[in-house]
Amino acid sequence: MNITLFNKKYWVRRFGEQKEVRGYFTAGYSDFVASLNVHPMGADQMQALPEGERKLKRLEAHGSDVLIVANQDTGIKGDLLLYDGDWYECVSAQKWDHTILSHLNYQFVIVPNDASRSVDTANPPTADPATWKGDEST
DSSP states (O other): OOOGGGOEEEEEEEEOOOEEETTEEEOOEEEEEEEEEEEESOGGGEEEOTTSOEEESEEEEEESSOOOOOBTTTTBOOOEEEETTEEEEEEEEEEEOSSTTOEEEEEEEEOOOSTTTHHHHSSOOOSOTTTOOSSSOO
16 A cells, blocks of 8 residues: 555656657656655565675555556556666556555566666766755756
8 A cells, every 4th residue: 555654755767759760769758756665576586796786676666656667569668766776667557446545556677787778777867856846957
Protein backbone atom coordinates (compact mmCIF):
# COMPACT_ATOMS: atom_id res chain seq x y z
CA MET A 1 0.00 0.00 0.00
CA ASN A 2 1.17 3.52 -0.63
CA ILE A 3 0.98 5.57 2.52
CA THR A 4 2.64 8.80 1.42
CA LEU A 5 4.12 9.26 4.88
CA PHE A 6 6.78 6.73 3.81
CA ASN A 7 7.42 8.29 0.38
CA LYS A 8 10.49 10.26 -0.64
CA LYS A 9 11.01 12.40 -3.71
CA TYR A 10 13.13 10.98 -6.52
CA TRP A 11 14.26 12.16 -9.93
CA VAL A 12 12.55 10.47 -12.87
CA ARG A 13 13.67 10.87 -16.50
CA ARG A 14 11.00 10.57 -19.20
CA PHE A 15 11.84 10.18 -22.87
CA GLY A 16 9.98 11.69 -25.79
CA GLU A 17 9.08 10.02 -29.04
CA GLN A 18 11.98 8.41 -30.85
CA LYS A 19 13.03 9.94 -34.16
CA GLU A 20 15.47 8.69 -36.76
CA VAL A 21 18.31 11.13 -37.41
CA ARG A 22 20.90 10.12 -40.02
CA GLY A 23 20.29 6.42 -39.43
CA TYR A 24 20.26 6.61 -35.62
CA PHE A 25 17.27 6.66 -33.32
CA THR A 26 17.23 9.43 -30.75
CA ALA A 27 14.77 10.80 -28.22
CA GLY A 28 14.82 13.89 -26.06
CA TYR A 29 14.03 13.68 -22.38
CA SER A 30 12.79 15.71 -19.44
CA ASP A 31 13.45 15.20 -15.75
CA PHE A 32 10.79 15.56 -13.06
CA VAL A 33 10.29 14.65 -9.41
CA ALA A 34 7.99 11.83 -8.28
CA SER A 35 6.94 10.90 -4.76
CA LEU A 36 7.63 7.18 -4.29
CA ASN A 37 8.21 4.52 -1.66
CA VAL A 38 11.24 2.68 -3.11
CA HIS A 39 12.84 -0.47 -1.74
CA PRO A 40 15.03 -3.34 -2.99
CA MET A 41 13.32 -6.48 -4.25
CA GLY A 42 15.61 -8.70 -2.14
CA ALA A 43 19.21 -9.63 -1.43
CA ASP A 44 19.08 -12.27 -4.18
CA GLN A 45 18.63 -9.41 -6.65
CA MET A 46 22.19 -8.14 -6.21
CA GLN A 47 24.69 -7.84 -9.03
CA ALA A 48 28.37 -8.47 -8.27
CA LEU A 49 30.62 -6.18 -10.28
CA PRO A 50 34.21 -7.00 -11.28
CA GLU A 51 35.53 -4.45 -8.78
CA GLY A 52 33.86 -6.40 -5.96
CA GLU A 53 31.10 -3.82 -5.51
CA ARG A 54 27.55 -5.08 -5.26
CA LYS A 55 24.61 -3.19 -6.76
CA LEU A 56 20.90 -3.78 -6.63
CA LYS A 57 19.59 -5.14 -9.93
CA ARG A 58 15.89 -4.67 -9.20
CA LEU A 59 13.79 -2.23 -7.20
CA GLU A 60 10.15 -2.13 -6.28
CA ALA A 61 8.25 1.08 -5.60
CA HIS A 62 4.78 2.30 -4.74
CA GLY A 63 3.23 5.65 -5.61
CA SER A 64 0.43 7.45 -7.37
CA ASP A 65 2.41 8.98 -10.27
CA VAL A 66 1.80 7.37 -13.66
CA LEU A 67 5.15 6.15 -14.99
CA ILE A 68 5.87 4.96 -18.53
CA VAL A 69 6.85 1.30 -18.83
CA ALA A 70 9.55 0.06 -21.21
CA ASN A 71 8.14 -1.78 -24.23
CA GLN A 72 10.65 -3.80 -26.20
CA ASP A 73 8.18 -4.53 -29.01
CA THR A 74 7.52 -0.87 -29.81
CA GLY A 75 10.95 0.48 -28.79
CA ILE A 76 9.46 2.79 -26.15
CA LYS A 77 11.92 3.59 -23.41
CA GLY A 78 10.58 3.34 -19.89
CA ASP A 79 10.93 6.12 -17.35
CA LEU A 80 14.24 6.06 -15.51
CA LEU A 81 14.46 6.39 -11.72
CA LEU A 82 17.62 7.87 -10.19
CA TYR A 83 18.18 5.87 -6.99
CA ASP A 84 21.35 6.00 -4.91
CA GLY A 85 23.42 7.28 -7.86
CA ASP A 86 22.23 4.66 -10.37
CA TRP A 87 19.51 4.74 -13.00
CA TYR A 88 16.77 2.10 -13.03
CA GLU A 89 14.26 1.61 -15.87
CA CYS A 90 10.56 1.10 -15.15
CA VAL A 91 9.53 -2.31 -16.50
CA SER A 92 6.17 -2.68 -14.74
CA ALA A 93 3.50 -0.33 -13.40
CA GLN A 94 0.39 -2.05 -12.16
CA LYS A 95 -2.61 -0.36 -10.61
CA TRP A 96 -3.61 -1.77 -7.23
CA ASP A 97 -7.08 -0.43 -6.54
CA HIS A 98 -8.49 -3.15 -4.34
CA THR A 99 -8.45 -0.98 -1.19
CA ILE A 100 -9.16 2.63 -0.25
CA LEU A 101 -5.38 3.20 -0.49
CA SER A 102 -5.20 2.52 -4.23
CA HIS A 103 -1.80 3.06 -5.79
CA LEU A 104 0.56 1.92 -8.51
CA ASN A 105 3.12 -0.80 -7.89
CA TYR A 106 6.28 -0.38 -10.01
CA GLN A 107 9.25 -2.58 -10.77
CA PHE A 108 12.59 -1.25 -12.00
CA VAL A 109 15.76 -2.88 -13.35
CA ILE A 110 19.22 -1.32 -13.28
CA VAL A 111 20.39 0.39 -16.48
CA PRO A 112 23.84 -0.85 -17.51
CA ASN A 113 26.61 1.74 -17.59
CA ASP A 114 27.75 0.69 -21.05
CA ALA A 115 27.90 2.69 -24.25
CA SER A 116 24.45 1.63 -25.48
CA ARG A 117 22.63 3.52 -22.70
CA SER A 118 25.23 6.13 -21.78
CA VAL A 119 23.36 8.88 -23.64
CA ASP A 120 20.19 8.08 -21.64
CA THR A 121 21.91 8.37 -18.28
CA ALA A 122 24.27 11.28 -18.97
CA ASN A 123 23.91 14.54 -17.08
CA PRO A 124 21.87 13.41 -14.08
CA PRO A 125 20.01 16.15 -12.19
CA THR A 126 22.08 17.74 -9.43
CA ALA A 127 19.33 19.55 -7.51
CA ASP A 128 17.88 17.95 -4.40
CA PRO A 129 14.54 16.40 -5.42
CA ALA A 130 13.12 17.01 -1.93
CA THR A 131 13.35 20.78 -2.36
CA TRP A 132 12.89 21.07 -6.14
CA LYS A 133 9.93 23.29 -7.05
CA GLY A 134 9.69 22.52 -10.76
CA ASP A 135 10.84 25.91 -11.98
CA GLU A 136 14.54 25.55 -11.29
CA SER A 137 17.18 24.24 -13.66
CA THR A 138 17.96 20.55 -13.11
